[in-house]
Ligand SMILES: Nc1ncnc2c1ncn2[C@@H]1O[C@H](COP(=O)(O)OP(=O)(O)OP(=O)(O)O)[C@@H](O)[C@H]1O
């Protein structure tokens with residue numbers, strides 16, 4: 063894991079240094095395009111710094127995922143709170159209907175937040191640019207269990223990739239660390255739940271998570 067972090071961090075560092083050295087040279091030579099070049103270089107550097115920040119954050123969250131609390135959490139309150147973050151997202155419109163009554167599960171509240179954030183973000187990111195995202199969240203209660211499904215109208219998951227998506231560091235995105243679903247799986251399992259998916263390439267994907275409900 064440490065080697066992976068080092069590798070992920072070193073990747074953006076080299077182009078960052080190169081672009082600064084290029085700017086340095088332009089300044090030394092009093093090149094006329096120094097203002098434009100500075101703007102361009104700072105834009106790239108800020109982007110890369112944001113990426114480094116994400117890598118550090120993701121790895122640290124992943125390393126600490128074992129330290130989970132087991133508290134009584136209202137799953138619906140968590141869902142309402144996470145969904146409100148994506149309410150005004152321009153990339154997708156969100157559809158859901160949740161009961162107002164609480165559904166109690168035993169889990170770590172912060173981890174549940176992270177779980178649904180990751181799944182919603184993946185759903186939104188799966189939608190091709192030429193399509194308006196339609197994300198639907200549903201909840202079903204049956205036989206003492208609560209099942210939440212998150213469906214998207216995205217690109218789907220190719221058959222050849224399906225076995226790998228929960229593996230740490232597996233990603234098909236240029237700016238992903240591939241820790242999202244690996245973390246989701248651990249979070250769900252720590253709450254004695256399950257996670258799985260259905261997908262149709264070109265049409266969309268549904269992720270399911272299911273937890274035992276605890277008596278109130
Ligand atoms: N809803 C989805 N539709 C299509 N593909 C998906 C979906 N969710 C996940 N995937 C695939 O699974 C891979 C792994 O997902 P995961 O969340 O672990 O990492 P990531 O999203 O690539 O990066 P990160 O979460 O670190 O930003 C993704 O790169 C993508 O190929």
Ligand SMILES: [Mg+2]
Pocket residue numbers: 180183184238242243
């Ligand atoms: Mg992700």
